Amino acid sequence: MLIGDVSCAASNGYNPVLTTDQHHYDAQVVNQVGKGGYAIYTDGPYDTSRRTKTRDADGSDYTNAYVRVLQTKTTKTGSYVKLRCFNKTLGWMNTHGIKKVSFATVASGVMKQANFSGSAALISAGKTKPTVVNAGMADTTTHTANSSSGTVLYPLASLQKAMTGAIIQQLISQHKLAPSTPLSRYYPQVSGSQQITVKQLLSMTSGITNSEQLPTSAPTESGAVALAIKTLKVSSDKTFNYSDDDYVLLAGIISKVTGKSYAANVQSRLLSKLGLTHTVLVNQSIPALKRKTAYSYTLTAANAYAQPQTVGNARMAAIVGAGNVLTTPTDFTAIIQGLQNGKVLSKPQYQRLLHYGGTYSGGFYVSRSGVKFNNGSFSGLNYHTGYYATTGNYHAAIVFGNRGPLKNNAARKDFVYQLYRVAVYY
Incomplete structure (x- = not known):
């Protein structure tokens, strides 16, 4: 093929391709000096055909952008690389217009460009060990940087629901519970509980709505469930409606079925x-933490880390099973992987967990074909956790942030998706 290309190009007066390299790697667009910088040619390296005599685009339009090199070809005028930026193929540019970078550098660069502060774990192309990237500070008073090594913990918020869902699935698989089991078996005091099933709690189609709980002191697990029951409302509308209390009740059911606390079940069945x-x-018995809990910060024009705040133990303990965990992106990645590698759930059990509802099921949004996702936060604070992945975690992004707003007030969930796209395309 190469010989044929050479003879054809040479016979038409164009530059023949001397060598072709199929090696893929990540790079950054640099050195774009002069008018337009290095030329980009859509159909091949410069002057290898009639269509590559003049530039189709300017390299300067992509200065500092991260790209994927798909192929390299060398002619007598130099070496040229075929570039893709995320899912857009740009064309061919002289290799002097790029510099090779690592996958972690791409992710870190995307974080910096977005003014992101936090920690993320990315899975690319089915790797079992995630690439961890960090940005910014967890605690400015102690000069503690964000990290996923365990030196810093982050409020997991609503991503915890996947943990609760997994334990419920274990109990279903052990025939200790059924998707059709009515809530009235465990909490008959809830209005309409005879018509609310475990499946509906898992899919948030129970009709239950809740108010945010802001107690002054941390309740026990049973106290948190009692608080939810006291304040929740039940509607006859059984379409999807996001409610923390669905999962607070599931945490209570786990305790009643097993005769052990929800915390004990998480420890033995997951951790x-x-x-x-x-x-x-986090519950009434607050553990003595040897690690820092990241602060929530606000980015202002005058101060990169203004308004330090924490979520508070009482607020977390009040949503047992739905937002009372502190963890790291690395630990949560292991939990997510455990849901399908046999350590927590088998693959069939995991698939069942994802099919209790068409919008939401077992702690994940499942409304988009081939992917699952979720996001978590606490109102009034700048913590944000996000998870976006292919259903089999071949590509995944687990992103914990502790500062806002992002550049141009970008939505946090959109930034999680952007890092997922880094995992997919780089």
Whole structure:
């Protein structure tokens, strides 16, 4: 093929391609000096055909952009690389217009460009060990940087619901519970509980709505469930409606079915099985933490880390099973992977967990074909956790942020998706 290309190009007076390299790697567009910078040619390296005599685009339009090199071809005028930026193929540019970078550098660069502060774990092309990237500060008073190594913990918020869903699935698989089991078996005091099933709680189609709980002191697990029951409302509308109380009630059901606390179940059924030591449950018995909990910060024109705040133990303890965990992106990645590698759930059990509802199921949004996702936050604070992945975690982004707003007031969930796209295309 190469010989044929050479003879054809030479016979038409164009530059023949001397060598072709199929090696892929990540790079950044640099050195774009002069008018327009290095030329970009859509159909091949410069002057290798009639269509590559003049530039189709300017390299300067992509200065500092991160790209994927798909192929390299060398002619007598130099070496040229075929570039893709995310899912857009740009064309061919002289290799002097790029510099090779690592996958982690691409992710870190995207974080910097977005003014992101936090920690993320990315899975690219099915790797079992995630690439961890960090940006910014967790605690400016102690000069503690954001990290996923376990030195810093983050409020997991609503991403915890996947943990609660997994334990419920274990109990269903052990025939200790059924999707059709009515809520009235465990909490008959809830209005309409005879018509509310475990499946509906898992899919948030129970008709239950809740108010945000802001107690002055941390309740026990049973106290948190009692608080939810006291304040929740039940509607006859059984379409999807996001409610923390669905999962607070599931946490209570786990305790009633097993005769052990929700925290004890998380420890034995998830954390111990996965060997995780950087995940902590917050309840009335607040653990003595040896690690920092990241502060929530606000980015202002005058101060990059203004208004330091924490979520508070009482607020977290009040949503047992739905937002009372402190952890790291790395630990949560292991939990997510454990849901389908046999350590927590088998693949069939995991698939069942994802099919209790068409919008939301078992702690994940499942409304987009081939992917699942969720986001978590606490109102009034700038913590944000996000998870976006292919259903089999071949590509995944687990992103914990502790500062806002992002550049141009970008939505946090959109930034999680952007890092997922980094995992997909780089």
